[in-house]
Amino acid sequence: MYPKTLQQLIESFKMLPGVGQKTAERYALTMLESNIEDLNEFASNLMNIKLNIKTCKVCHNLTETEICDICADNTRDQNTICVVSSAKEVFSIEKTQEYHGVYHVLDGLISTKKGIMPDQLNIESLEKRLSQESKEVILALNATVEGEMTSLYLAKRLEDRVDVTRLAFGLPIGGHLDYADDMTLIKAFEGRNKIK
Amino acid sequence: MYPKTLQQLIESFKMLPGVGQKTAERYALTMLESNIEDLNEFASNLMNIKLNIKTCKVCHNLTETEICDICADNTRDQNTICVVSSAKEVFSIEKTQEYHGVYHVLDGLISTKKGIMPDQLNIESLEKRLSQESKEVILALNATVEGEMTSLYLAKRLEDRVDVTRLAFGLPIGGHLDYADDMTLIKAFEGRNKIK
Incomplete structure (x- = not known):
């Protein structure tokens, strides 16, 4: 020992x-x-x-202050809200340096299996953030059953008040066609674009 | 960030x-x-x-006391010393519950590549432990170039004073013959035994 x-x-x-x-x-x-x-x-x-470490009073992201740096940043588009399931994903998206709106962290996904209902997620606070100026809510949730269920639920609940979009499905960059699963291929076909 | x-x-x-x-x-x-x-x-x-955590004054194993539990245990055979390169291996061998002698931790292996010379290892303290009563020194070192070099060096240095043995080479239990490398196969042939 x-x-x-x-x-x-x-x-x-x-x-x-x-x-x-x-x-x-x-x-x-x-x-x-x-x-x-x-x-x-x-x-x-x-x-x-x-x-x-606390959670931001506005978007529930991790922060050391009352309001996180992203919510407090006036150079960012406060009227475009990207919805993610956990704070970890905020950091993944921030790393790309391509997104200039703000975030909203749900702290989970709706799950019948784990018994997670919409009222256990930060959805009410998301609704409260929406205003006349709100332009778009981008759903950036996992491409899983739970992510899908949550996306559909949120789209239904918010579509009358704001434009709701979701991330594109398709082949991952560097991915080989013969390794892609059926569902990914079907979604990639459905979402095909004209070559510009 | x-x-x-x-x-x-x-x-x-x-x-x-x-x-x-x-x-x-x-x-x-x-x-x-x-x-x-x-x-x-x-x-x-x-x-x-x-x-x-300190190192045992006698065998250089990890311990919370001056002398480790194994060295202090009089029910163990204090005249059979198993030489290992690091304290981690003491715990691996102890887990088998089959060895009832004591240990000596070298704290490394001779290496021309890393410039580790015999005088940087706990070899002198090993020599000092040997007495008229010493029965056997078992070398349990890695089956690598460095382990091999250290085993040969120690065997030469100690063979006049005590019996020096080394662990057997051969197929690992559960190992498949066609996955064994050439060197392992050669050593397994060399070390073949009569079936009892």
Whole structure:
């Protein structure tokens, strides 16, 4: 058996997604070789996130302030709202540097399987953000059954007040036709465009 | 960009072996969903390892006491010493519950590539442990060029004072003959035994 302190650290690492005994052991033994400053910083970073990170009062994105940087940014188009299921996706879209509107984080997707109903998601606050000036709500949800269900529900609920669009389905860039599944191929055919 | 505190935690996770940006993000976001008690425990476990874990004065294994549990255990055969390159391997061998001697951790292997010379390893302390009563030194080192070099060096250096053996080479249990590489097959032929 490993010494008790090391065993406890291994157990902590096993909290991480996809980390089993072997990987946790490897992580813990690597930490043992790190210098004390790095370890203390790691530890304080762990303790700080719960204290410092909140959700934005407007869009429910992760932030250290009341209102997140994106919602507070007046150079962004505040009348185009991109709806995502979790804060993680905000960062994925931001990385592309192509989207200049704002976001709304639902914190989940409607799921009959997991029993997640629309009233458990941040939909009411999304509705409250809509105004006469609202131009477009872009649904950027997973191309899964749950994402689809949520998209259809939101489209129905909001279509009278604002234009509702969704991301395009199709072949991923770099994807090979013979590896694409049937549904992707069907959607790619349906969504075909004229070559400009 | 992620909020600063979260970004710092992501950087900390990137210290772990084999963890890149994506995995670190996933780990950090999972931590954000953990409860504060788990996070504080994780943090204190990280800080404690450097304070609590030392190397055994006798065998250089990891321990919380001056002398590790294995060296201090009088029911174990103190005259059979199994030589391993790192503390991790002690735990691997202990898990089998088949070995009842003691260990000696070299803390590395001789390597011309990495410039690791015999005097940088715990070899002198191994020699000092040998006495008239010593029965056997079992070399349990990797079946790599470096492991091999270290085994040959140790065998030469110790053979006048004690019996030196090494682990058997051969097919791994569950291994298929057609997947075995040439060297493994040659060693398996060389080491063939009568079926009892």
